Amino acid sequence: MDNKGFTLRKRLAGFKYAFRGVRILLRDEHNVWLHCLAGICALVAGFFLDLSAPEWAAVVIVCGCVLAAEALNTAIERLADVVTPEYSEAIKNVKDLSAAGVLFMAIAAAVTGLIVFLPKLVNLFYHYPETLQP
Secondary structure: OOOOOOOHHHHHHHHHHHHHHHHHHHHHOHHHHHHHHHHHHHHHHHHHOOOOHHHHHHHHHHHHHHHHHHHHHHHHHHHHHHHOOOOOHHHHHHHHHHHHHHHHHHHHHHHHHHHHHHHHHHHHHHHHHHHHOO
16 A cells, blocks of 8 residues: 555545444444444433533543444454454454453443433432422
8 A cells, every 4th residue: 555645545545444444333232333333322311401512522422432443343343353363262262352341341331421411310309309399
């Protein structure tokens, strides 16, 4: 691949390849669908619970990080399968470590969700009956 010089055409081609990767990820990886569903739920909840700008930033960042971790995990697993198609304990360990990275990020996203959404939900349901009284 020729990497000499900056051209707009090359930069746009990079986006084309990245979006192709997104299509592959969505087509082949079922866990990504679950992560996307969780992200959509967080975005909808954020809209209804009127998140502040820092809260939005936290939610968007962790959602993006989970999807990025899933993409990297998938890339590592596929590369490992090309390197050694037959069973290898070393490759198994690499794949398990890669999956652990996704798990850590998903846990961080869940904790972030609790920090952002739980106080708002508690406030909504705890104070809601008081707002109905005359």
